[in-house]
Amino acid sequence: MSQPLDSSKVTIVPTGTPSAPIPNEKLRFGKQFTDHMLQVEWTAENGWDAPVIKPYGPFSIDPSCCVLHYAFELFEGMKAYWTVDDQISLFRPERNMSRMNKSAARICLPEFDTEELIKLIGLLLQQDKHLIPKGEGYSLYIRPTMIGTTNAIGVGAPDRALLFVICSPVGPYYKTGFKSVKLEATDYATRAWPGGVGDKKLGANYAPCIQPQLRAASKGYHQNLWLFGPEKYVTEVGTMNCFFVFENKTQNVKELVTAPLDGTILEGVTRDSILTLARARLDPTEWQISERYCSIFEVRERAQRGELLEVFGSGTAATVSPIEEIGFEGGSIPVPLSEGEQSGPLTKDIARWIMEIQYGKSKFQDWSRIVAEA
């Protein structure tokens, strides 16, 4: 009998040495963690074991464990926010949970009841709520992770797995805060391809991207803009989705463009939120919202014609990250910014729209979910 994931079976083992909150100015992204973590073991034989919330600490892993050899690993990135009503909210958590299940299925790790994991994360947040930083741009980064834990080096589907959730109090992702960054349009390395796994949040997609990132950094760029194919379509930025704003002067409309979900880009929760908000809030007589292929050649050509208005990346860690320049083929494609600002006007509006929902200042559908109380 295979047991489903069941939040009601949770055991909570509180730490004997609760820590004090880290002052906001001393937060370092993803290097400091809260006092507790969630762990749930799974076996092919029995299904999901009883969840445990316990003090943050190391695992014991056998050197033959399949996660260390064959990358049976996947993760999610979410954030918890203190709302203006002093409640703790998650932003569209069901989207992360269902993506996590898709990632799991793709590498033969177990799926789970998504609402049960949201409840368990709520219990974890309740336990560590005093460590969630307050203030605009501050939040608790939540890292749900699943790894295969079979101890055998034959290549096969894991018969054991561990789901765990750790939390890191964070400020703005980029040290520079809401500050525009420069991208290198990268065509010598390929992040993802049709029939691959680039649309899943697997560990496998990340390690191979670091070398090109260092190479871009050595030339003064903050991130890669990943191109795909002979057409050199723009796909993603580093660990974010990517948006372009073009002006079509003859028709007197503007176009917000992002790459389509064809299996080569991550299905970003922030990406979907931006598209949904743009369709709901931008005047359709003035704006066209497009999920379509767009080549770096189009970007360059329209920049030269003065039709490239804004570029920004989107993701949970950075929310919205304005882009000021794209390097390509030894040249530079400059992106306009508002006078005296670090972004264009739409980038700024969208960042504000999302932040207002996340921090409970405004409501949009059921995107902000209260999962723990003060």
Next chain:
Amino acid sequence: MSQPLDSSKVTIVPTGTPSAPIPNEKLRFGKQFTDHMLQVEWTAENGWDAPVIKPYGPFSIDPSCCVLHYAFELFEGMKAYWTVDDQISLFRPERNMSRMNKSAARICLPEFDTEELIKLIGLLLQQDKHLIPKGEGYSLYIRPTMIGTTNAIGVGAPDRALLFVICSPVGPYYKTGFKSVKLEATDYATRAWPGGVGDKKLGANYAPCIQPQLRAASKGYHQNLWLFGPEKYVTEVGTMNCFFVFENKTQNVKELVTAPLDGTILEGVTRDSILTLARARLDPTEWQISERYCSIFEVRERAQRGELLEVFGSGTAATVSPIEEIGFEGGSIPVPLSEGEQSGPLTKDIARWIMEIQYGKSKFQDWSRIVAEA
């Protein structure tokens, strides 16, 4: 000052409870390990720490460790053999070591002096030599592994790493022994891509292949034959390189064909050994040895014309694995086998050539390296 890997600094901590050898008939591939393992820590600050050979046992890993999130992991597969002269040999170990360095460089893990690691593996084998099984087809599978061990969930180059080597006494890789297997020619999933990392032995390349393997298994196939691109070129088999033998009746020659090293296939040590031996030992007036693209359509067409003579996979784990059938587009491409045998004649010869070198029955260049004594 960054320290190089130095085998002379090794500390050996022998187990207090040495185990008895497992009888050959009870060996299970990659599930049983010898008494000792090698570990070497690296930091960006100090380089390679002193190596330690110590009892096999679990690591302590922080839940934020980058190997669990971003697949900073790579490995090699090698084997140690008891030669007919009662010495312990490795087969072309410098090839595995240099490939390991290439894998490491690609994901920003540290490189090392390859001869130093070979010496350390020799010391590890010396320690556990009574656990290396004897007999044809039996050996000690050696798994050098390197993982990133930085405890932080920001995506970046690891500043800490761990190199470790574990060993598993093994018999033939496939339970069926030297027995022909069936492949599904797979075009709905893509293992590797130009500009990707499919030619490196990274964990990232393995987890995504298991779901297609299970799908093939559900249709009665043992492994996937990975196709690439609209031309549907044959690339690799499961975790092996792949060879085809064609007959060209009009020119009265035979052709041994394998995919070229274009970045989408692993640079197999066994693959290179087969090509080298074939060029050295097959009569060039009768044989053509080709590293070239070959589509599944060509394979099917030539099978229909009676020109497909043999197919086999090659890799360290299986050495040579004869193939009897390829499923493609709902049909079946049968591969001839010698009367009453599980392979064709060249497959059998090549397997014997390599085994004879590995077990010291014959010598070829410096391919067999003695690294420990009885």
